[in-house]
Amino acid sequence: MNKPLSLSRRHFVLTSAALTGGFAIGLNLPSKAQLASRGGSANNSINLWVEIAADDTVTIKYARCEMGQGSMTSAPQIVADELDANWDQVHIEYVDVNQHIRMNKAWGDMVTVGSQTIRNSQEYLRQGGASARAMLVAAAADAWDVDAAEITVNNGVIRHAASGRESGFGAFAEAAAAQPVPKNVTLKDPADWHIIGQPHPRVDIPPSVDGSQVYGIDTDLPGMVYAAIQQCPVFGGSVISYDDRKARSRRGVIDVFTVDNNAVVVVADNWWRANKAVQEIEVNWDTAGNGDVSSASILAEFRANLDTPDAAALPNNSGDADSAMASADQVIEAEYFTPFLSHSPMEPMGATVKIDSDRVDIWASTQAPEGLVDEMVNTLDVAPESVYVHRVQAGGGFGRRGGSSDYARQAALVAAQLPQGTPVKLLWTREEDTQHDYYRPLAMYRCKAGLDSDGNIKGWKTRIASGSILGSRGAPLRGGLDFLATEGFTRLPYQIADQYQDFKMTENHVPLGFWRTVGWSQTPFAREQFIDELAVAAGKDPYHFRLAHMAEDDLSRHILTQVANAIGWDQAPPVGHYRGIATTEPYGSYTAAAVELSVNDAGQIKIHRIIQGINTGHMVNPDNVSAQLEGSTVWALTAAMWGEITIENGRVKEGNFHDYPMLRMSQMPVVETVLHATGGFWGGVGEPGQAPILPAFCNAIYAATGTRVRSLPLQHHGFSFA
Amino acid sequence: MELYVNNTLHEVDVEPDMPLLWVIRDILNLKGTKFACGIAQCGACTVHLDGEPVRSCSFPVSAAEGKAITTIEGLSGNASHPVQQAWIRHQVPQCGYCQSGQIMTAVALLAKKPQPTDADINAAMTNICRCGTYKRMRDAIHDVAGNSTEFYQAQV
Numbered sequence: 001m002n003k004p005l006s007l008s009r010r011h012f013v014l015t016s017a018a019l020t021g022g023f024a025i026g027l028n029l030p031s032k033a034q035l036a037s038r039g040g041s042a043n044n045s046i047n048l049w050v051e052i053a054a055d056d057t058v059t060i061k062y063a064r065c066e067m068g069q070g071s072m073t074s075a076p077q078i079v080a081d082e083l084d085a086n087w088d089q090v091h092i093e094y095v096d097v098n099q100h101i102r103m104n105k106a107w108g109d110m111v112t113v114g115s116q117t118i119r120n121s122q123e124y125l126r127q128g129g130a131s132a133r134a135m136l137v138a139a140a141a142d143a144w145d146v147d148a149a150e151i152t153v154n155n156g157v158i159r160h161a162a163s164g165r166e167s168g169f170g171a172f173a174e175a176a177a178a179q180p181v182p183k184n185v186t187l188k189d190p191a192d193w194h195i196i197g198q199p200h201p202r203v204d205i206p207p208s209v210d211g212s213q214v215y216g217i218d219t220d221l222p223g224m225v226y227a228a229i230q231q232c233p234v235f236g237g238s239v240i241s242y243d244d245r246k247a248r249s250r251r252g253v254i255d256v257f258t259v260d261n262n263a264v265v266v267v268a269d270n271w272w273r274a275n276k277a278v279q280e281i282e283v284n285w286d287t288a289g290n291g292d293v294s295s296a297s298i299l300a301e302f303r304a305n306l307d308t309p310d311a312a313a314l315p316n317n318s319g320d321a322d323s324a325m326a327s328a329d330q331v332i333e334a335e336y337f338t339p340f341l342s343h344s345p346m347e348p349m350g351a352t353v354k355i356d357s358d359r360v361d362i363w364a365s366t367q368a369p370e371g372l373v374d375e376m377v378n379t380l381d382v383a384p385e386s387v388y389v390h391r392v393q394a395g396g397g398f399g400r401r402g403g404s405s406d407y408a409r410q411a412a413l414v415a416a417q418l419p420q421g422t423p424v425k426l427l428w429t430r431e432e433d434t435q436h437d438y439y440r441p442l443a444m445y446r447c448k449a450g451l452d453s454d455g456n457i458k459g460w461k462t463r464i465a466s467g468s469i470l471g472s473r474g475a476p477l478r479g480g481l482d483f484l485a486t487e488g489f490t491r492l493p494y495q496i497a498d499q500y501q502d503f504k505m506t507e508n509h510v511p512l513g514f515w516r517t518v519g520w521s522q523t524p525f526a527r528e529q530f531i532d533e534l535a536v537a538a539g540k541d542p543y544h545f546r547l548a549h550m551a552e553d554d555l556s557r558h559i560l561t562q563v564a565n566a567i568g569w570d571q572a573p574p575v576g577h578y579r580g581i582a583t584t585e586p587y588g589s590y591t592a593a594a595v596e597l598s599v600n601d602a603g604q605i606k607i608h609r610i611i612q613g614i615n616t617g618h619m620v621n622p623d624n625v626s627a628q629l630e631g632s633t634v635w636a637l638t639a640a641m642w643g644e645i646t647i648e649n650g651r652v653k654e655g656n657f658h659d660y661p662m663l664r665m666s667q668m669p670v671v672e673t674v675l676h677a678t679g680g681f682w683g684g685v686g687e688p689g690q691a692p693i694l695p696a697f698c699n700a701i702y703a704a705t706g707t708r709v710r711s712l713p714l715q716h717h718g719f720s721f722a
Numbered sequence: 723m724e725l726y727v728n729n730t731l732h733e734v735d736v737e738p739d740m741p742l743l744w745v746i747r748d749i750l751n752l753k754g755t756k757f758a759c760g761i762a763q764c765g766a767c768t769v770h771l772d773g774e775p776v777r778s779c780s781f782p783v784s785a786a787e788g789k790a791i792t793t794i795e796g797l798s799g800n801a802s803h804p805v806q807q808a809w810i811r812h813q814v815p816q817c818g819y820c821q822s823g824q825i826m827t828a829v830a831l832l833a834k835k836p837q838p839t840d841a842d843i844n845a846a847m848t849n850i851c852r853c854g855t856y857k858r859m860r861d862a863i864h865d866v867a868g869n870s871t872e873f874y875q876a877q878v
Contacts, residue, residue: 211754
């Protein structure tokens with residue numbers, strides 16, 4: 001590889017979320033002078049999060065990414081509230097990634113995964129706003145020669161009532177920046193919040209309606225060339241040889257070469273020409289011994305691991321499940337299967353990279369700007385301070401652009417083979433995207449429980465045989481457990497004295513990744529259907545059977561009840577309509593769903609109503625929470641009806657939306673959201689909504705048809721949407 | 723070859739079978755029209771040809787010669803089109819990537835049927851939105867048409 005950079009690679013510490021907790025960030029707010037000395041544009045900075053201009057414009061910095069989840073609006077709402085800013089004067093700006101790296105990751109985590117932007121940032125965001133407010137007040141107190149305690153701030157106006165003086169923020173911005181950073185700030189009582197909790201319109205929506213929103217794919221630079229790619233269809237395989245004579249003769253083709261010896265790339269003067277050429281290249285692949293792997297062979301391994309004795313016990317086990325079941329009136333057992341799934345965001349994978357003698361620039365839709373820096377450091381052997389990540393909106397993320405930046409590495413390897421300073425935009429086709437994902441793990445679950453003659457659960461066992469995202473990435477599995485693969489079972493909302501659950505990691509060559517809602521996208525399919533199966537066996541109503549096993553003060557019970565009331569569970573549905581219900585506790589929130597549907601003789605399902613309920617504790621932007629619940633419903637129903645990635649001859653069979661379908665407008669049900677904010681905690685929003693939909697939907701199908709769907713997708717069971 | 727895009731005449735030197743999408747994006751540098759599937763499945767690339775919605779990823783540029791091509795950038799120029807305004811009012815987009823195509827499809831529907839029924843909307847709005855903004859798109863279309871309550875009464 002041509003190596004144009006002479007920069008030495010410096011010691012680079014990968015800082016995990018655990019090391020950059022909110023506490024440290026909140027108390028280490030650098031002053032304006034410190035910001036300026038570290039290369040920042042500190043002209044109007046009060047601190048890391050707040051800049052104030054002379055015209056009263058308040059710029060609030062946003063560190064994480066925006067991909068439609070809305071936190072580019074809701075995170076700054078938190079800062080603005082503690083600042084007592086006028087929201088109409090607030091302007092939101094991304095944190096510069098290079099400055100962030102140079103300042104030892106001062107803005108905390110930028111990675112936007114796990115529905116954590118609000119819940120893991122709220123403390124230091126509130127401190128940032130409150131600290132800037134205190135500095136404004138101190139500056140005003142100095143100027144007016146009054147006691148700071150007598151000054152109030154409201155809606156962007158600083159006021160001293162006794163002397164009748166008042167001012168906007170701008171007049172004191174410079175003096176505030178020179179004030180010492182307060183050692184301690186008092187955060188507001190939630191009852192006094194006036195921007196948190198308001199459905200402010202999302203700031204990234206206007207550019208999305210006129211085509212001006214810029215995504216990674218839209219990067220356009222002088223002298224830019226375009227790259228298209230053909231990756232080894234079998235995971236882990238490599239290039240033996242290829243014939244590029246025809247490709248090289250095509251109009252506009254500049255070069256043909258391999259990257260990482262597992263993909264062939266064509267570089268051309270536009271992407272269509274590059275892609276036409278790369279599709280024509282016949283490659284002789286080494287399939288690394290995986291050429292015979294199929295979905296059937298993979299399934300056999302998972303099935304074997306439902307019985308293997310060497311599984312890892314979950315930490316919540318208690319009592320003696322076997323003895324309890326031995327004395328039960330009846331014992332119920334069921335196995336559930338959830339397949340591999342691809343993320344399929346609408347914007348395909350890609351990145352633009354430009355390598356110069358002293359810097360690397362990258363433009364890419366991402367959930368992990370620091371991950372892109374790491375990828376450039378590791379791929380090109382450059383110093384992290386020489387990497388410049390340009391921030392753009394992501395055309396969907398859903399986990400695909402968080403834990404893996406494979407496309408960015410490829411773009412860097414392509415750029416490194418071109419003349420120095422040549423920007424190159426690599427773009428995958430939809431087929432490459434579908435067939436080279438990091439997939440939602442396949443998983444099997446065996447649930448077993450006893451019932452006494454009164455219909456109480458006596459003993460509960462679960463065996464989880466699942467792929468492990470963490471294990472497949474070399475993360476140490478403490479006690480053999482993957483907390484993501486087992487989430488949903490680690491804290492049952494049902495009070496069962498005797499329970500034993502365990503997990504067995506099951507490996508194969510299919511790469512695994514974080515798929516929206518991760519373990520919670522699949523474990524409820526088993527848990528919340530099995531509870532239904534127990535209710536049926538006990539001759540009880542599934543909702544009241546759940547309640548009978550839940551603690552009175554349980555927040556799961558609380559949201560479940562809200563949802564049941566919203567659909568009118570205790571009143572009979574219209575004739576021919578049937579209902580299902582489920583409850584879950586994902587990402588620090590509590591979600592429940594109820595589905596009302598009818599099914600005709602041809603298996604066509606018409607969903608009449610879906611109630612989606614969430615309790616997020618504190619809720620920053622209710623309209624955005626509703627939007628996330630609505631979208632999560634679509635996500636879950638798509639997976640339920642069609643979602644399956646199939647392995648044949650070691651490769652993914654599906655390629656595009658014709659054989660990996662998505663729910664469309666005509667299939668969209670009416671979704672009603674029940675928003676609850678009981679306070680006391682900060683729950684996630686982007687992912688929790690999906691968790692209860694799948695089991696509530698399948699429970700309703702059972703109620704309507706008597707068919708218990710224990711493996712997905714539904715299309716294999718003769719069902720379709722009407 | 724001459725292309726008439728957003729009321730401007732452009733001379734382009736491209737292969738006749740190059741899809742209109744790639745001419746619009748990479749030659750004319752209008753980036754609002756998106757690539758997502760390349761096989762006319764998802765509609766993210768929807769533009770108007772003489773007012774009719776077409777999926778430009780699978781439409782040869784030669785077939786667009788002599789026709790009035792409108793992209794999202796040419797819809798209003800300042801986001802003032804009633805559909806764009808309704809999209810903002812209803813907070814429709816999430817990631818926003820498919821929304822240029824969705825809006826162009828909705829505009830073409832409303833031009834033909836100013837008061838579309840839900841069945842009309844289902845038949846016309848076949849574009850994919852992975853974020854799942856269908857509910858709000860439907861609400862926004864009904865809002866433009868001025869009959870937003872009909873849908874709910876018919877469904878429940």
